[in-house]
Amino acid sequence: MESFAAHSQKGIMVVFSGPSGAGKNSIISSLIEADVNRVHSISLTTREPRPHEVNGVSYHFTTREHFETLIRHGDVLEYDEYCGSFYGTPREPVFQYLNEGKDVLLDLTVAGALQIREKCPDAILVFIMPPSIQELVSRLSTRGTESEDALAHRVETAKQELRMAVKFDYCVENAKLEDAVNDITAIMRAEKCRVSRLCIDGRLDKTV
């Protein structure tokens, strides 16, 4: 039977950014636990692994030389330098997952997210928003890992990042984890019905 198959069979790339304390990690973990067709993109870095870190789990560790070769060949989707080390997203595993029909979730800085937008216009950019500055301060304080100065600095950075939310496709408030996860689940389902995505796949045109 000739079918109009409306959903795209390719996976979608979903980039999450937002201030520290907005809850990106919990959201991504919940999304991945809920569906085996979702994977978390693991970043590549040139920094030394810490004692507890396993290569390919928290990060892929590599040399600066190899990282620079990947950049020159266009094999890094986004990258940045931080404290003298490179951090970035290797192209190949992301596209392999997408072609297998898996949705790839990326946790990136705002700058990294905007680099993805340039290279991968199909990617969805989701900004995770804390419910309020007060709540953000409270979340960061209860971590208990920061000095008062460091905390003040994080809050200032957060305020700057919040201004960048307008550059994203979606903005999800994480007041309650379950609601935020449901919002993003809806966003991913909706995006699979977008005509622009279906046309890219060439499936709609073929049917008529």
Added chain:
Amino acid sequence: MESFAAHSQKGIMVVFSGPSGAGKNSIISSLIEADVNRVHSISLTTREPRPHEVNGVSYHFTTREHFETLIRHGDVLEYDEYCGSFYGTPREPVFQYLNEGKDVLLDLTVAGALQIREKCPDAILVFIMPPSIQELVSRLSTRGTESEDALAHRVETAKQELRMAVKFDYCVENAKLEDAVNDITAIMRAEKCRVSRLCIDGRLDKTV
């Protein structure tokens, strides 16, 4: 507490089009039953009411003169003439519902949907797709209300309409009613997280 409130408080306008037999009516009924904050826009027409029709239920009935006045004043969001009568969407009730925070669902022809796109760029256009031409024929046949010629004509019209799906925002396949309704529910939830919609509301800008 200063809040970043991520969801828009205004309702959204969702326009459904698709060939006869795609299942628009069942979908809209299910969506409205599921949420009291959704309303179905009732069309205005200049044709005579049929014996069973109640003014304000299936249609708002009016005179040709009044309809033409509304058109001149820009108070009709879309309209068309069919068999010598006008059919259209009156502006005022739609905007009143939207301002009350209600989502307004409209069941329109493809031409009507595209008129809405011009006048209301915030509206979401959803094309409802039958799973296949074979299934469409089968659905139209079991209605038992059509001659073979009329059926062939409907199928030809349907094929032409399917080509217009590319002009819509979303395309939802109605193979199983429940899946289609869940797709649209996700689309509506996702659209309320769209940054472009939040910016229009001026809520994101106010927060930082």
